[in-house]
Amino acid sequence: MDKKAAIAALGALAQETRLDLFRLLVTIGPEGLPAGVIADRLGVLPASLSFHLQQLVHASLINQRRLGRQLIYSAEYRAMNDLLAYLTENCCGQGVAACAPACDPAASCGNSKPDTAAA
Numbered sequence: 001m002d003k004k005a006a007i008a009a010l011g012a013l014a015q016e017t018r019l020d021l022f023r024l025l026v027t028i029g030p031e032g033l034p035a036g037v038i039a040d041r042l043g044v045l046p047a048s049l050s051f052h053l054q055q056l057v058h059a060s061l062i063n064q065r066r067l068g069r070q071l072i073y074s075a076e077y078r079a080m081n082d083l084l085a086y087l088t089e090n091c092c093g094q095g096v097a098a099c100a101p102a103c104d105p106a107a108s109c110g111n112s113k114p115d116t117a118a119a
Contacts, residue, residue, distance in 0.1 A: 001082040005060070009083045012059035017044055018052045025062055025075040029105050032063070032074030077105050 013019050039049045056062040060079045065072050
């Protein structure tokens with residue numbers, strides 16, 4: 001990740017609703033959530049949510065895909081890991097391998113389904 005992309009990602013996350021939204025999608029996993037469910041979980045009006053979703057899509061932190069009539073949003077784990085690596089690349093002067101956390105939803109989520117009933 002270059003500096004410009006890191007600034008865009010950090011800028012997109014530097015807002016309470018967008019940070020909550022991104023963290024929700026990270027916990028859900030690669031399957032993502034429909035926009036309506038996200039709005040309900042976060043207690044955000046759909047018009048406001050649409051703006052926040054587009055900011056995160058523009059920063060490449062989340063993906064959007066169509067499933068029938070619904071738009072499904074999911075976290076872009078590679079971009080998240082790239083941002084963490086960028087922020088920690090000189091961690092303790094030892095490089096990214098020394099301390100950078102990485103998220104692999106395929107490995108950590110496995111076959112278990114997230115508890116979608118929890119808010």
